[in-house]
Amino acid sequence: MATEQELQSLFNTLDADQDGKVSIHELFLSPGLSAVISAETGISSPQELLALNGDKGGSITFEELKQVVEKAGNLN
Numbered sequence: 001m002a003t004e005q006e007l008q009s010l011f012n013t014l015d016a017d018q019d020g021k022v023s024i025h026e027l028f029l030s031p032g033l034s035a036v037i038s039a040e041t042g043i044s045s046p047q048e049l050l051a052l053n054g055d056k057g058g059s060i061t062f063e064e065l066k067q068v069v070e071k072a073g074n075l076n
């Protein structure tokens with residue numbers, strides 16, 4: 001479980017280049033944080049997580065991540 005604030009902080013840390021999106025490259029750079037994301041979303045593979053958004057850009061925004069965590073029932 002995570003609060004929106006915790007999730008935002010996690011997202012910002014993962015977003016190494018601060019472009020507002022977390023790419024697959026950034027997920028692979030931080031395996032520890034990626035594991036937390038996996039636990040909160042219930043989705044274990046980064047490929048699967050990034051495939052959830054419609055833009056096929058190979059990255060996920062905070063809003064998209066928040067929706068997935070919310071759907072998994074892990075947002076406080």
Ligand SMILES: [Ca+2]
Binds near residue numbers: 017021
């Ligand atoms: Ca980024």
